[in-house]
Structures are given as C-alpha cells and as structure tokens.
Amino acid sequence: MDKFVEPIEDTATVAERVSKAIKEAHEAANVDDKLKLLEDAADILINNDQSAHLLDSFCEEMLEFVDNPQFTIKCFVVSFIQRACLRDPEVTKKAITTLSALLSIDRQYPGASRIIRRVIIACTNIYPSIIQWAVRKKTDLEAGACWEAFSILKGRILQLIDNDNEGVRTVTLKFLETIVLAQSPGPVRDDAASGMDTVTGCATQDTGTGCASQDTLTGGAAQDTL
Incomplete structure (x- = not known):
C-alpha cells in the first residue's frame, strides 16, 4: 500500500497562516497566548518556508x-x-540593529541581565555561520556593512567580560571561545558554538513560552543576579 504523503502548502497559504498568527499575537492580551502565537509564526517561517x-x-x-x-x-x-539567522544569514542585515539595541537595554529594566545574556548566547550560536556568510558575500556592500556592525557588537560584548553579573561573564567567555574557534585555521563548523544549544526560548533549556532563570552551559551554569 502506498504511503500517504501530505501535500506541501503553497506559499500563499503559508503566508496567510503567518499573517494570521502575527495579527492575533498583536491582539492577544495574555503574554503566554502572545508567545504561543509568535512561536507558531516562527516555526512556520523557519521550518515550513522552503x-x-x-x-x-x-x-x-x-x-x-x-x-x-x-x-x-x-x-x-x-x-x-538566532533561529532565523541560522536558517538564512541574510536576516542578519535586518536583525543586527535589534541585537545591538537589546545589548544596551537599561540595566534597571526587569529581566535586563537575562535579555543581555540571551543576546550574547544568540551571537555565540550564529557567529560561525555569520563569519562564513560575510566571507562569501565580501563583494556585497550591504553584507559588508552588516559585518562591520556585527564586529562593533562583538566588541561591545567582549567589554562585558568583567561584568558584575556572573551569568553575563560566563556567556561572554563562551562567546570569546567561539570567536577563537571560528577564526582559527582549519574547517569551521556552523555548530562551533556547541558549548551552547541552539534554542527557542530565553534559556538553553527551553521551557516553551517562559524564560528560565538559569542557562545551562558547558562547564557550568550561568545564574542570573537580578
């Protein structure tokens, strides 16, 4: 008996599903509902859009x-x-400004240290693929400008190596390690940042819709001090 193969949705149908999820996320009053809708939209864009x-x-x-x-x-x-840049490094052109802004978030903002730590983890995970993309696109002026902006962001992250927050220091050290590995002679793997898992939440062990208070890293845990 032939195996049933579910038909692939056409682009218009997928776009409609994403648009609906985003619209409902804007309208949702409950944070958990909003996160669920955004996760649905992200999964469609990253996993269903060939x-x-x-x-x-x-x-x-x-x-x-x-x-x-x-x-x-x-x-x-x-x-x-993070997920989008790993799917398509071109996204970095649009996302770099957002990453830079979040790294500069007011330290008095509730959850600021977790957000900063999450930005560093994301940059750690995408760095190997971004550097390869920049090399491939060296004649692309927009890609060059994006890489320059990412390099500035990299420098700002490294300045946090003496941060008062232990969790921020830990992930900054892991970021530095990834830079060294990615820029060392020899083959560069997209998962060179393997000290941290590629995740969909605020911590490396995703809880679905929330942000766990602890990131699990190779070599130890990074506990937030809020």
Missing part, C-alpha cells in the same frame, strides 16, 4: 515585537533572530 522568501518578508514584523514591555517577549525576539 524558499526562505517568507522569512525575509515577515522578518521585520516579527522584530517589531521587541518593543513589547514584557521581557519574555524580548527574549523570544532574540530567540527568533
């Missing part, structure tokens, strides 16, 4: 949620950036 064209089309709409005051939503946006 061409990555929809990811490019809807990327800015997803990034707009960074203005939401809830730190869990900001964590989600960072998570989305």
Whole structure:
C-alpha cells in the first residue's frame, strides 16, 4: 500500500497562516497566548518556508515585537533572530540593529541581565555561520556593512567580560571561545558554538513560552543576579 504523503502548502497559504498568527499575537492580551502565537509564526517561517522568501518578508514584523514591555517577549525576539539567522544569514542585515539595541537595554529594566545574556548566547550560536556568510558575500556592500556592525557588537560584548553579573561573564567567555574557534585555521563548523544549544526560548533549556532563570552551559551554569 502506498504511503500517504501530505501535500506541501503553497506559499500563499503559508503566508496567510503567518499573517494570521502575527495579527492575533498583536491582539492577544495574555503574554503566554502572545508567545504561543509568535512561536507558531516562527516555526512556520523557519521550518515550513522552503524558499526562505517568507522569512525575509515577515522578518521585520516579527522584530517589531521587541518593543513589547514584557521581557519574555524580548527574549523570544532574540530567540527568533538566532533561529532565523541560522536558517538564512541574510536576516542578519535586518536583525543586527535589534541585537545591538537589546545589548544596551537599561540595566534597571526587569529581566535586563537575562535579555543581555540571551543576546550574547544568540551571537555565540550564529557567529560561525555569520563569519562564513560575510566571507562569501565580501563583494556585497550591504553584507559588508552588516559585518562591520556585527564586529562593533562583538566588541561591545567582549567589554562585558568583567561584568558584575556572573551569568553575563560566563556567556561572554563562551562567546570569546567561539570567536577563537571560528577564526582559527582549519574547517569551521556552523555548530562551533556547541558549548551552547541552539534554542527557542530565553534559556538553553527551553521551557516553551517562559524564560528560565538559569542557562545551562558547558562547564557550568550561568545564574542570573537580578
């Protein structure tokens, strides 16, 4: 008996599903509901869009949620950036400004240290693929400008190596380790940042919609001090 193969949705249908999820996320009053809808939209864009064209089309709409005051939503946006950049490094052109802004978030903001730590983890995970992309696109002026902006962000992250927050220091050291590995002679793997898992939440052990208070890293745990 032939195995049933579920038909692949056409681009218009997928786009409609994403648009509906984003619209409902804007309207949702409950944070958990908002996160669930955003996760649904992200999963469709990253896992169901074979061409990555929809990811490019809807990327800015997803990034707009960074203005939401809830730190869990900001964590989600960072998570989305990480996943999207690993799916298509071109997304970095649109996302680099958001990453830079979140790294500079007011330290008095509730959950600020978790957001900063999450930005560093995301940059650690995408760094190997971004550096390879920049090399491949060395004649692309936009890619060059993006890499320059990412290099500035890299420098700002490394300045946090003496941060008062132990968790921030830990992930900054891991970021430095990844830079060394990625820029060392020899083959560079996209998962060179294997000290940290690629995740969808605020911590490396994703809890689904929330932001866990602890990131599990190779060599120890990074506990937030809020």
